[in-house]
Amino acid sequence: MKKFCIWIFLTFGFVLSTLAQSLSSEEQKLYDLIMKYRKEKGLPPIPHSPSLTFVAQTHAKDLALNRPDQGKCNAHSWSDQGNWIPVCYTSDHKQAEKMWSKPSELTDYKGKGYEIVTMVYGRPTPVYMNAPMALKSWKGSSSHNAVLINSGIWKSSNWQAIGIGIYKGYACVWFGEVSDEINEKNENSEAKQ
Numbered sequence: 417m418k419k420f421c422i423w424i425f426l427t428f429g430f431v432l433s434t435l436a437q438s439l440s441s442e443e444q445k446l447y448d449l450i451m452k453y454r455k456e457k458g459l460p461p462i463p464h465s466p467s468l469t470f471v472a473q474t475h476a477k478d479l480a481l482n483r484p485d486q487g488k489c490n491a492h493s494w495s496d497q498g499n500w501i502p503v504c505y506t507s508d509h510k511q512a513e514k515m516w517s518k519p520s521e522l523t524d525y526k527g528k529g530y531e532i533v534t535m536v537y538g539r540p541t542p543v544y545m546n547a548p549m550a551l552k553s554w555k556g557s558s559s560h561n562a563v564l565i566n567s568g569i570w571k572s573s574n575w576q577a578i579g580i581g582i583y584k585g586y587a588c589v590w591f592g593e594v595s596d597e598i599n600e601k602n603e604n605s606e607a608k609q
Contacts, residue, residue: 468579
C-alpha cells in the first residue's frame with residue numbers, strides 16, 4: 417500500500433509539473449519549426465525545458481499585458497507587475513545579467529537563459545503572433561538567427577534546453593546551456609516505472 421501511495425504521489429506530481437509548463441498547440445508548432453530549421457542546418461534538436469517554457473510564457477504575458485517594452489526599454493524588459501525583479505533592458509545591454517538570470521529567479525533552473533523575442537507591430541486591431549510569423553521574423557534578423565542556429569557569437573553555445581511562450585502579439589524563446597533538472601527527474605521517474 418505504501419509503495420502504491422508513493423507511486424500515485426510521484427505520478428500526480430509528474431502530471432502536474434508537465435501540465436504547468438506544457439506547450440500550447442501554437443507553441444508546439446513553433447518548437448517543431450525551430451527543430452526542423454536546426455535539422456536543415458545540420459544541428460541537433462534541443463530538449464524542451466518546462467522551466468524555460470515557464471519563463472517564456474510568463475514573459476510573453478508580461479509583455480502583452482503590462483508593456484514594459486515602451487520608451488527606451490526593449491522587449492527583453494520585465495514590468496514591475498509580477499513576482500520578479502523589474503528590468504528596463506536597453507540597447508546598451510547594461511542589464512544583460514538581470515535578463516539572463518530570470519530562469520533561476522523564477523524557477524529552479526540552474527543556468528543562465530538567453531532570449532529571443534518578436535512581436536506584431538502597429539496594427540489598429542489585435543493581431544496574434546503565430547509560429548510561422550515568429551520564425552520568419554527571427555530568420556530575417558541576423559542576431560536572432562545566430563541564436564537559433566548557433567552561429568556568430570553563439571557558435572560555441574551548446575543548447576541543452578529550450579522554452580517557448582506565445583501570448584497575443586508576442587513570442588519569446590529562451591535557450592539554456594544547462595539541462596533542465598525537471599526533464600531529468602521526469603525521465604528518471606518514467607524509467608523506474
